[in-house]
Amino acid sequence: MNAPFPRPLSRPQGSERRGSVLELVGDTPVVLAEKLSPPGREVWLKLESANPMGSVKDRLALGLIEAAEKDGSLKPGQTVVEATSGNTGIGLALVCARKGYPLVIVMAESFSVERRKILRYLGAKVVLTPASLKGTGMVDKARELAEEHGWFLPRQFENENNEKVHEATTGMEIVRAFADAPLDAFVSGLGTGGTIAGVGRALKAHMPSARIVACEPDNSPVLASGVPQQYAEDGSPAASHPRFRPHPMQGWAPDFIPAVTARAITDGVIDEIVPVAGADALAWSRRLAREEGVFCGITSGATFAAARQLASELPEGSRVLAMIPDTGERYMTTPLFGDIEEDMNEAEIEISRSTPGARFDATPAAAPSAAVPEADKRALAHVDAIIADETQSLVFFALEWCEFCWSAQKLLDLMEVDYRIVHLDGPDYADPAWGGDVRAALAQRSGGTPTIPQIFVGTKHLGGATDLFDAFNDGRLSGIFEDAGIAHKQPGVENAYSLLPKWLQKR
Structure with a gap:
C-alpha cells in the first residue's frame, strides 16, 4: 500500500482528445485574486475545482x-471502502466508476x-455514522467493514502515497507555475494533511x-495545542483529540491528527500554524x-482569510x-448559503414590477375553459386497453418532463407500489395527430379532466397528483390499494405535498 507513487499525473492541454476522464485530473490553474489582494501584495489561488469532480481530492483518489x-x-x-467527509469519497467514486470497482463510503x-x-x-x-462519534467513528466503521468483508481500505489518513x-503533482505544478517569480508563502488547510505535506516537500x-x-x-486548535494524538498500532487514531471542537469547516480538521499530518510536522515541513475563525471563513468565501x-x-x-492576512504582514511585492480545494456546490445546505434566498427579495420584486409582463403579483386573465374534444374511437380503444390490462392494477399516465408527475411517482415509489407508467410525450405518441387523440381519449375517460398525470387503480379513475396526495394524506389511499389487491408499504412521509418542488408547494 505504501509503494512509491506510480507516475506523475498529467493531462492533455487545450482541445486535445482524451482517452479517459481520469486524464483530466491535475494541472489545475493558478489565478491572481487581483481585487482582494492587499495593496502592493499578490495572493494567488490554486483552483482545484478544475478537477473533473471539482476538488483537490480527485488527485488523492486516483493516486x-x-x-x-x-x-x-x-x-x-x-470493493473499495473509505471514511471521508465527502471530497475524497467523490474523487474515489469517479475513479472507481471509471475503473470498475464497487465503492462504499462511510x-x-x-x-x-x-x-x-x-x-x-x-x-x-453511502453508510452514515452518528455525528456524535465524529471523524473517529467513521474511520472505525470503515476499518470494521473492510475487515469483515475483505474490502480494500485506502487509509487516506495514514497512507504515505497521500x-x-x-x-509529484500539485507541488511540482506550483513549482513550475512560479519558477520565474518565487512564492513567499504557501497556505493550506488540513484535512488528511496530504496536500500541505506533499506541496510543502516539493517547495522545500x-x-x-x-x-x-x-x-x-480557531475554536478547535488541535495542532496548535501541542497535545499529542494517540494512535493505534496501524497508525489510525486511537481516540478523539481532547482539544477538538465542532466547527464549520467541512473537510478540515477532523477530531484527530492524521498520521500524514503528524509526519509533516515531525519532518519540519510545516513552518507555521494559524487559526481561522468560522465567521471569517464564511465571509471570505462569499467575497471570493x-x-x-x-x-x-x-x-x-478560511484558507484565503489566512493567506490574505499573512500577505498583508509581508513586505510589499x-x-x-x-x-482553493473545491467548489461551492458542496455547501448548499450549510451555513455558507444560509442567507441566500430561494424566492425574490424586495429589490428583485421591484425589478419585476418595472415592466408589465410575467409578474407574480399580477392576476392573469382567466383562460376560457376548453371543451374536451370527442375522442377518436381508435384512441379510446387504446386507452381502454391500457386501463383494463389485468396484469397491471395501477396505471399512471404521465409526462416525462412534469414536476407533478415526478412528485406523484416519487410517492408511489416510496410506497413500493408496482405500477405501469405511460409517458404521453414518449416516442409512441410522437405523432401529433395520434398523441393528441390519445390525450383526448384519456381526458374523456378521466371525467373531462385534460391535465396530466392521471391515475387508474383497478380500472377505476383515482385522479391526478393532487387527488393522489389528498387520498394519501387523509388515509384513504391504503384502503384503495388494498381493495385492488395492490401490495404497498407506508413511507416515512407525513404530507405528500412535501414531495413537490418547493416553488410548487407555495402556489
Whole structure:
C-alpha cells in the first residue's frame, strides 16, 4: 500500500482528445485574486475545482487507487471502502466508476446532504455514522467493514502515497507555475494533511524560501495545542483529540491528527500554524464569489482569510499562494448559503414590477375553459386497453418532463407500489395527430379532466397528483390499494405535498 507513487499525473492541454476522464485530473490553474489582494501584495489561488469532480481530492483518489493497483493490494473487481467527509469519497467514486470497482463510503451524518447525493449519483453506496462519534467513528466503521468483508481500505489518513501524489503533482505544478517569480508563502488547510505535506516537500526542495503555513479552526486548535494524538498500532487514531471542537469547516480538521499530518510536522515541513475563525471563513468565501468570481466552499474562504492576512504582514511585492480545494456546490445546505434566498427579495420584486409582463403579483386573465374534444374511437380503444390490462392494477399516465408527475411517482415509489407508467410525450405518441387523440381519449375517460398525470387503480379513475396526495394524506389511499389487491408499504412521509418542488408547494 505504501509503494512509491506510480507516475506523475498529467493531462492533455487545450482541445486535445482524451482517452479517459481520469486524464483530466491535475494541472489545475493558478489565478491572481487581483481585487482582494492587499495593496502592493499578490495572493494567488490554486483552483482545484478544475478537477473533473471539482476538488483537490480527485488527485488523492486516483493516486491511492493506482498505487494500490501497482503493488497488488487492490484486486480487480474488489470493493473499495473509505471514511471521508465527502471530497475524497467523490474523487474515489469517479475513479472507481471509471475503473470498475464497487465503492462504499462511510461518512458522518453531519456532512452536507449534497455530498451524499453526488456519491450515490456516481454509483457509490453511502453508510452514515452518528455525528456524535465524529471523524473517529467513521474511520472505525470503515476499518470494521473492510475487515469483515475483505474490502480494500485506502487509509487516506495514514497512507504515505497521500503526500507522495501531491508532491509529484500539485507541488511540482506550483513549482513550475512560479519558477520565474518565487512564492513567499504557501497556505493550506488540513484535512488528511496530504496536500500541505506533499506541496510543502516539493517547495522545500525547489523553493526553500517559501513558508509553508497550515490553517485550522480557531475554536478547535488541535495542532496548535501541542497535545499529542494517540494512535493505534496501524497508525489510525486511537481516540478523539481532547482539544477538538465542532466547527464549520467541512473537510478540515477532523477530531484527530492524521498520521500524514503528524509526519509533516515531525519532518519540519510545516513552518507555521494559524487559526481561522468560522465567521471569517464564511465571509471570505462569499467575497471570493462576489468580487473575484471564484465559486468556492467554506474551507477555501478560511484558507484565503489566512493567506490574505499573512500577505498583508509581508513586505510589499510579496507573493502568497492559497489552496482553493473545491467548489461551492458542496455547501448548499450549510451555513455558507444560509442567507441566500430561494424566492425574490424586495429589490428583485421591484425589478419585476418595472415592466408589465410575467409578474407574480399580477392576476392573469382567466383562460376560457376548453371543451374536451370527442375522442377518436381508435384512441379510446387504446386507452381502454391500457386501463383494463389485468396484469397491471395501477396505471399512471404521465409526462416525462412534469414536476407533478415526478412528485406523484416519487410517492408511489416510496410506497413500493408496482405500477405501469405511460409517458404521453414518449416516442409512441410522437405523432401529433395520434398523441393528441390519445390525450383526448384519456381526458374523456378521466371525467373531462385534460391535465396530466392521471391515475387508474383497478380500472377505476383515482385522479391526478393532487387527488393522489389528498387520498394519501387523509388515509384513504391504503384502503384503495388494498381493495385492488395492490401490495404497498407506508413511507416515512407525513404530507405528500412535501414531495413537490418547493416553488410548487407555495402556489
